[in-house]
Amino acid sequence: MPVKVSVIVPVYNPGTYIEDCVSSLLRQSLPPDEYEVIFVDDGSTDGSPARLDALAAENSRVTVVHQENSGWSGKPRNVGIAAAVGEYVMFVDNDDYLGDEALERMYDYAVANGADVVVGKMAGRGRPVPVELFRQNHPHATVENAPLIDSLTPHKMFRREFLDKIELRFPEGRRRLEDHVFVTEAYLRADGVSVLSDYVCYYHVKRDDAGNAGFQRFDPVGYFKNLREALDVVEQYTEPGPLRDRLFRRWLRNEMVERMRGRRLLALPDDGYRRQLFEEIRGVVVERFGPGVAGGLPPTQQVIAALIAADRFDDLVAFATWEAGIAPTAAPLDVQWHGDALRIALSAEYASGGEPMTFPADGRATPLENPPRDAAAAAAWVVADTVAAFEKATVDLLLRERSSAAQYFQPVKFTRESVAAGADGRVRLVLHATATVDPATAAGGAPLGGGLWDVFIRVKLGGWTKECRLGPVPRAGQTATSPAVAGGRVVLPYWTKPPGNLALDVDRATKRLGLTRLTAADVTVSGGLLRAPLPLHVPAETKVLVRLTAGSVIDVPGLLSPAPDGSGAVLEAELPAADVRGSAWRVQLSVAPGADEPRFLTLPLVLRVRAGRILARRAAGASLARRLARRTRRTLGTMLGKWTSGFTARKA
Template sequence: MPGVKVSVIVPVHNTGKYVDECAPSLLGQSLPADEYEVIYVDDGSSDDTPARVEKLAAVHPNVQVHTRPNSGWPGAPRNLGIRHAEGEYIQFVDHDDMLGPEALERLYEHAKHNDADVVLGKMSSTMVRPRRLFRHTVDVCTIEYDELMQSMSPHKMFRRAFIEEHGLLFPEGPWILEDLAFVSAAYLKAERISVLADYPCYYWMKRDDGGNNTRHRFNPRHGFWSNCRTVVRQIKDGTPPSDDIDALQNRLLHRLYHVEILSRTREPEILREEPAAQRERFEAARHLAIEEFPAAVREGLPTLSRLRAELLERGDFDGAVALAERIREVKVRSTVGGLRWKGGRLVADVTLDLQRGDGEPLVLLERDGKRWLDPELLAGVPGTEDGWEARDPFRLAYAELVVKDRDREDWWYPEGDLEVRLEPFGQGRSRLVASGRLRLDPERLAGGRPLARGVHDVWAYVQLLGVDRMVRLTGDGTPGAPAAGPALTGGRLALPYWTGSGQLALDVDQRRRRLGSDTAGAAAANTARGEASLPLPYLAATAASGPARLKVTVSALTADAALIAGDDGTTARLRLPARLRLPDGRHPVALPRSGAPVAYAVVRDGALLRLEGPAHASGAGRRFLDAVADHRQVRRVRRRLGR
């Protein structure tokens, strides 16, 4: 294909229906079909996968299919795809994942604008927590940017000339960690790396049959430990050694040590797997840690992670189990205060801290001019009878708020940062606390765009002292009740509420919640021109954004109504249709699932004369005007009077 901008390479093997589920996202891209190609590489499937991809190729000119004997892993098919690719850039996609509709167009434009060798597109996933790497878009960085090591999967866009120049290839055969080997090599060689964080590019989805999990990664024939050693040496060969815990090599190796080594010593794995198998993994991790990782990597770990490393390297499996059992019970407590709408944002003061399994705060003790881990947490852990020093309580500590689109698995980061601080707790004790302000702007949160219609849950991620937790933000409000007043934003209603478990959520455009008696007060005053005021706080809505639509009940009639932002910034106006199929009279207007009326509609000959608040009482003069409302002279006078 001449002028191909992007080649999408998709390895497939016994994929079955997942080919058909993935294909629409690949073939429905906003990038014109003649500007990208989709290359399926079948790795010796024994089911109907070849027929499925050939069927796609027969219908779509930009799809091609290549086959090869089964290799047992994605590396060889990806390499074959690289050899056939004609695109300026290559995007790797797994057969059971999906791309966002504008992913290729946006990634390519970002790559060209920044002359990037590698572009990381924002990932959404049902399998892993959100990565702060995708909090902000980055035009250009290098491997010195620490956040890159949070994303080691191959689902990125690479400049094809860059791949060819450096001879980058995936290890072939049953080679677990082939993605780490390829991506770390690319990071080390790349001169310009870009991050696109304002659009969900890649959806990494969990299969319903569990076929894309990696719990089989320790099969001896996959060579996990030797492969991990290869990746470690690749990083060491590409960076200068140093005893400084913050030197580049030690920062890069930290990710491998934390994820691939310490996972063998901590919950849930060490408590979940069969003990004999886990002891074997523990010993293998111990040998690799001692033989390949510099001491500075271990010294640079947070307090509890450093203790885990100590237990691992001295071979204390029982001690590691005991510590894992205690840390498993640690929870994050959240405090939410002052939840309100301010300046177009849902605002709240948030505080997060750690609690032991008994519900008491996890504290640090001050003794002999040093800080020590909470002895209650370490009770029963061998080798910690004399305590464990918290040399730097702030080491790699951070906390952040994230908002999850419940329907789409997208994660977004609201404005503001949480600050980690030590707070005195009396009697020579202190506790590590993260606090700050939630600022959730429904009109800009989704990469500068409005949030999509649906329910959006507010979460917090905490990493303190080596304990990491992803938790829902929980307050002390009544479960199921509104968390703050409703808002009118961008022509839609935004309804904050506490879920049945007391967790903060925001319903945008009435996906599950409705404006009702528990979310809006009653109008109290009569207004003219067929509208009534409701005491409804709203976000900065302009005339261009349009009114918010909703259903109301007028007597027994269901009618379409609109809420229009008032000029004072604290009210919205309710507008009903000019014609109502109702008898003459005064009819109660109620919101869905609401008993008390918010207004009364005065109807004459099927026409809405006006809306009245529930507290309004019509005088004799008003009743006379209603009776003669169809008189031409009266209508003219009413218009002159501005009624």
Template sequence: MTAGVLRVSVVVPTYNPGECLDRLVASLLRQSLPTSEFEVIFVDDGSTDATPARLDALAAAHPHFHVLHAEHSGWPSRPRNLGVARAKGEYVQFVDDDDWLADEALARLSGYAAENGADIAIGRIAGHGRSVPRELFRVNRPDARLVDAPLMASLTCHKMFRRAFLSQHELRFPEEGRKRLEDHHLVTRAYLLSRRTCVLADYTCYHHSRRPGGDNLTAVRMEPEDYFRSLREVLDIVEAHTEPGPLRDRLHQRWLRIEMLRRLRGSRLRNAPRDWVDQVAAEARRTIRERFAPGVAAGLPALERTIAGLVERGRVEDLFHIAEWETGVEAKVRLKTYELTGHTLDVTVSGRLRSGDRPVSYDRTPDGRELLDLPVEEVPADLLDCSDELLAATDELRRPRLDVVARRVVDGDEFYLPVSFDVDRVPHRWGGLRLMWRGRASIDFRTLDGGRTQGDWILKARLTGSGCEVDATLPLAVSCAADGARPVVLDTRQPPPRPAPPPVRTGPWQRLKRAVRRRLSRGTGRSVRSS
């Protein structure tokens, strides 16, 4: 790119952000991209605190900062649209006012987008009190496609879009009131229209944070009827751009898994009010029956397939039974060996899944199928069948797998490590089969996160199988004194060293006392201890 050309317009909707804005502003002022090559457009949605005056002061102090003051709309869609209309950069990066950017985010992501001729560039995201996509950022993806990359795992708008692409297709956020899933409306359509989408996974660009107290623009409890109405509108977008078949089923799975089933499983279900659960289950049941082809649920792992089947059949009480079971699922992982050679740490691990005092297990039927053992009765065998997940080699995401992850303590950023593993089916004492994971991972601390390794690290084993994904922290603490430095590894299973005994005094008076004790001991036949 030519120096001095306006490469990026950063669009930030704001509403009463308070101190959260400090972190974002500091990150924008630290950007490695020259200030002549990017602009920041704050669009204030009628804040009632000191934000408007503060933004005006920032714009006065920094010529590349601009402020638009808008009448309060109560939702981020209109502020974002106003920002895009004002933007002049080749690319537009959306940022929320309680998030922040890494120092090289704009330079790296715009460079990667230009290098690959991308309409959309997605930078690696770190979550702080928020869940973020994991699988999408396993590797760099210069040409990520909906047919073979987990793009649908990331439907928030915190991405970089080519501005001409947004204009060409009139891509805007919906402004009809407080519409839920407003990101999904724009991003889904953008994915379907994009000539090329790229994913930068080897540098964390975006830090996605939950505002203390949860009082950001969209932190309002989901009202099921309105929420699912908006969700079905997003499904309309998918259906307008795809034909019935495997691709549409794959895309529909995203909303079934994350927006429906995730709300009806585990601790999220157990902790929700019952009347709300009943409403969500009813809306999900309607959507499954009216909008999804049979291949949508059929392509899910057994646990999710079973939950979807129970939802479709209106068996809400059984959902609570499974949620109780799933809440107790944990990974039992053993660190078998570890060895540090220079800068490289090698670890071998084994692991299994349990719920309570019993393994997550399978029953083998006379016809050779393996059915997930769940605490519910009269579930059709086709829902519980795990045989395809264990045997099929066509879809790695549906098969059991082992990952070893390095997590930086200071910011929670995670990195997948090279790992080789096997998953075996072994009998257990209650009958049936359980899965046993075994694997070996290697961590080179000269190259991890591009050599940015200073600080403390923990290692986690992540067991994935049959719809469960569970982490267990390995008992190793790793510390690097500087970027690329040789790591120091502490095995936390070892007891702390015992303090050294006090030095033995050897003066003449001490020698005389010891000689007297020895003589008395010989005379009485028992040991004499000093007080």
């Protein structure tokens, strides 16, 4: 078979961090003879060269190239391109990894859409990744109709013929932002770019030792010299006007303004480095950007850009101090199952200094005084503009898988409300939202995978786009809602440990499902029909599998139905009385009977046949566990009481 994809991995002293990368590449769903992996060792001094040579000796699809250290990733990637034989090349960093189906999905998507470049959905484990770009699939994206420019890392799939045709290679040597130069030109010269958003293809990982090349403190002079080269590419392939301004805005926003705002600026060492960085940024702003570039930024970023251009460093620091105290809050109002979906009602707004942020009720949008006379005037302008633009405020709900950071937008409906805040005529700007989470489609149209999913709220209000967790839960409602059977999985909404944020447990919970509360008195067996009430939400009759175990295994079909009184579900299963004689049979339940490896939940029941009748009693282990739990709670309560009394006596 011809090679469809060549994966190119530059390697420099990754240590054990390369293992996840290697594993993900070897378990790709694309057939082994349809892709190759080329590791380019850039003069590593750890054990990586020997590790990779051994890997290549065992795997015909793996090639290793050794070279002297070049100082950065550009040359190793170019060497990999020269060695590649695949129709497409895919760049992966040695401390990142791919989703198991990434190569197959991205290649098929590229062929289906005739793409020169495919941008696969990214997840950031401790690292920021684009969010808006991956709201939905975009088979025919351009820099004009999609925020492609938000993603300039090289971790994409490129048609090899396209790279050769336009003679595109990475800048080499000890430098920064070589990927910006390469990817920007690819976007601007490609005949087709496709964005694949319904599957997480690339996991961008921050190393625990912060050893990623991009996390090292950089030389501002060299960094912004290299940044100018990316701007040169934009100027070469675009005409002056709105499009060029919009593309330039990406570097102004991400590489300059965002470094000079809020907590990020205040966290920079105040040993001269902060000021040096400011001076280099100011040089680019004054030299390269016309008024149309900053004019399209949100209000807060416009203010920062104006203060940079006017050489107002002290006001910039003061404005950052004010902005650092602003954060979004999201309060849960109701979490309930409605049919197959979970409905989450919430309110969201911004807080300042830990208190709800208030605004003048008559805020008006006015042209920015360029620059504002001081930090206080800058803050006042942002606040007034936020009120005036409130009708454009939005709120989103995202589910983020805890272990991988894969995240997906959920459908949301919302309204906006100005709430009176005191007698001085000020108001709070509040967004009221209801999100719908259907576990069968919540992962970009696919079912949620097993694991823990945290709920995040993304608020766009005025000059800010910020995220927060949904919580804390009010003291009056410590449980979210009942677990549900949805899409062949058991989904438990729950509140995390204090402060108590909403999360979803998919196919992992056991004790928290409440199954242990089932007693023998709740269960009936009549004519061989087992009926047991379970604290599970089921929207409709659902086929399940009941497993009986007593040395041997008996599987029988079952049915979960909504309880008539709405209290949960009723399990029904026809038991084979002739087959269950002579032993005590434990009862287990699987809500995904058709799965290759179904997951079973253990019910606290034992079944026996006596006098021709099947009787149910509570399993001894379950009763013991409940007694031990009660005893532990009593013991802890007694100990706490004695400790408190002793402490009070000593204090007196």
